Amino acid sequence: MLKVFDDKQARRVMELARETLDIEADAIRALHTRLESDDSVARAAAILFACTGRVVVSGMGKSGHIARKIAATLASTGTPAMFVHPGEAAHGDLGMVTAQDAFIAISYSGESSELLEILPVVKRMGTPLIAMTGKPQSRLAQLADVHLDISVAKEACPLNLAPTASTTVTLALGDALAVALLDARGFREEDFARSHPGGALGRRLLTHVRDVMRSGDAIPAVSPGVPLAKALLEITQKGMGMTAVVDEERRPVGVFTDGDLRRLIERVQDFSRLTISDVMHPNPRRVHPDQLAVDAVAVMEEFRINQMLVTDADDKLVGALHIHDLTRAKVI
Structure with missing residues (x-):
């Protein structure tokens, strides 16, 4: 077996792995505590539940990857959703968005220039805007109809630079919204199977x-x-x-x-x-x-x-x- 690390390095790897999990778990627990006195998730869920179009989720960089996952989770659990890249949106893809849609913009800093460039257009259309940021005083947060606070005490990255704990919190909050909407819509196994016909559950529940x-x-x-x-x-x-x-x-x-x-x-x-x-x-x-x-x-x-x-x-x-x-x- 190839040995890459010596014993000291291996111990350091395990130490950092446990520390990363601790930091990210603490960040989610802090989010849980914030929500005990904050009704923002309920207000955001109400907007998404009332949406007669699609939920458009957008973000740049790592936030964009999380936005894609949130859109996919919403779509597979009964809430029609899609991801739109903010850079592409500024060059024509914004035509996908209508006044009947709801828009979720994700940026930890709340100052992503690509998002801030397109959001005034979204607002003028009358499309409801939900912002997920770690900075409640940011321009993005101030533009939003509902702001969801995804702030973390620190990132798991030892340099406190790479998005780690913050993306974990964002993803968890997206899952929380999807689950709340799933329940509100009365979404059941049969509904899940219809949107996953190629999966094992789809075959089990759709095959007669x-x-x-x-x-x-x-x-x-x-x-x-x-x-x-x-x-x-x-x-x-x-x-x-x-x-x-x-x-x-x-x-x-x-x-x-x-x-x-x-x-x-x-x-x-x-x-x-x-x-x-x-x-x-x-x-x-x-x-x-x-x-x-x-x-x-x-x-x-x-x-x-x-x-x-x-x-x-x-x-x-x-x-x-x-x-x-x-x-x-x-x-x-």
């Missing part, structure tokens, strides 16, 4: 049984009177490790699986006179096409089964589901 079930000729099914040998051929051909047993109306009356066959071999030597109705399990478990696929997973896990039948409102067989189908669809 009909999306992953096998249908048509791919469904293994036989009638109750067929010989067991013919039923075994159906199991082999359809590759689901089971077959449904259905009546004349195609309603399931039973199911027979590979596991049932193995257990049957232990008890019976001669299969030639058996029909599938002699050995099937009656009243098989089933789900409906419109149920969530995760509901089928729950039933499979509860009863330790790998296959399920899918029936419509008239209890007619319309599909079949294997645990592998759910795995391929990344529902599990």
Whole structure:
């Protein structure tokens, strides 16, 4: 293993790491204390909740990176939002902003020239302005309809120069706003899934049984009177490790699986006179096409089964589901 630091240097690294975490944790605790006697977050949240357009978040440098994250968090939790670079805004992108929007400007000094150049235009449009600064007397803070104080006693940087504790506080306050708005909007798991269709939660909450079930000729099914040998051929051909047993109306009356066959071999030597109705399990478990696929997973896990039948409102067989189908669809 490559050793970069000697023991003294390694101890110094760990000392600074712990000190950084302490400073940033203290900064967030100080923010928490300030909010006990300050209703600015509630006023800012009210502006954002009432916004009929989008929340535009802007900042330069490190504040710009935090602004992007805040915009992304708002957008993914039910508050339409976007990031606008203040430099680009001064050269045309300000056209994205309307009077129906709300504007969050982030600058620790409150004196960012790029922001101060565009904010008079934002104000003239009548767009509400929320400022996040560490300087309540700054020009940006004075322009704002609501000022959110993100001041810190010191940065974690040993030189007290690089934005560290201040960006942590800003990000935490942005998260606090997003969570407050999420709750006010009644935002739920289903809403989150709709904005994250490519994620695991999206797949779990948006995938229905009909999306992953096998249908048509791919469904293994036989009638109750067929010989067991013919039923075994159906199991082999359809590759689901089971077959449904259905009546004349195609309603399931039973199911027979590979596991049932193995257990049957232990008890019976001669299969030639058996029909599938002699050995099937009656009243098989089933789900409906419109149920969530995760509901089928729950039933499979509860009863330790790998296959399920899918029936419509008239209890007619319309599909079949294997645990592998759910795995391929990344529902599990």
